[in-house]
Amino acid sequence: MRPITDHDIRTSFINCSKGEAKRLGTPKDLADLPWDDLDFLGWRDPGAPERAYLVADHGGALTGVALRVTSGAARAFTSRSMCSLCLTTHTNGGVALMTARRTGEAGRQGNTVGQYVCADLACSLYTRGRKKAPGDGALMDESLTVEDKIARVRVNLEAFLDKVTA
Numbered sequence: 001m002r003p004i005t006d007h008d009i010r011t012s013f014i015n016c017s018k019g020e021a022k023r024l025g026t027p028k029d030l031a032d033l034p035w036d037d038l039d040f041l042g043w044r045d046p047g048a049p050e051r052a053y054l055v056a057d058h059g060g061a062l063t064g065v066a067l068r069v070t071s072g073a074a075r076a077f078t079s080r081s082m083c084s085l086c087l088t089t090h091t092n093g094g095v096a097l098m099t100a101r102r103t104g105e106a107g108r109q110g111n112t113v114g115q116y117v118c119a120d121l122a123c124s125l126y127t128r129g130r131k132k133a134p135g136d137g138a139l140m141d142e143s144l145t146v147e148d149k150i151a152r153v154r155v156n157l158e159a160f161l162d163k164v165t166a
């Protein structure tokens with residue numbers, strides 16, 4: 001994705017109030033992020049561990065989504081979990097349930113969309129092999145090229161954003 005600024009991020013949110021968007025913690029190192037290798041910008045709020053954010057181009061517009069993180073601690077020791085965006089498998093809480101309030105009337109009625117996502121939201125880096133998940137078997141996707149995996153992340157992300165805005 002193209003590099004974006006703190007201001008771009010704060011004005012991109014579609015499912016939280018302007019006040020929330022103004023107050024939320026953005027990544028400190030925006031200028032140094034590997035933008036060429038990011039399909040979306042995702043991060044945990046440094047000041048509020050139960051909050052996460054995701055910003056991506058969606059239908060030609062920069063679209064930010066505020067997420068609530070449900071800790072994966074309860075399942076961490078019993079199962080491996082898979083990220084539904086990049087399909088990386090993690091152990092020990094590396095995947096978390098993240099829930100987005102939907103936009104419009106659905107959101108006002110309390111409707112949300114939940115998805116299991118890499119807890120650090122670094123799907124783009126896992127997909128490109130720039131980051132390794134401890135315990136990721138990598139057995140399922142051996143036949144896929146990195147380009148195919150990147151395309152799949154984008155398809156899954158689009159589908160998620162479609163559900164949030166539907």
Ligand SMILES: [Zn+2]
Pocket residue numbers: 083084085086087088117118122123126
């Ligand atoms: Zn992921």
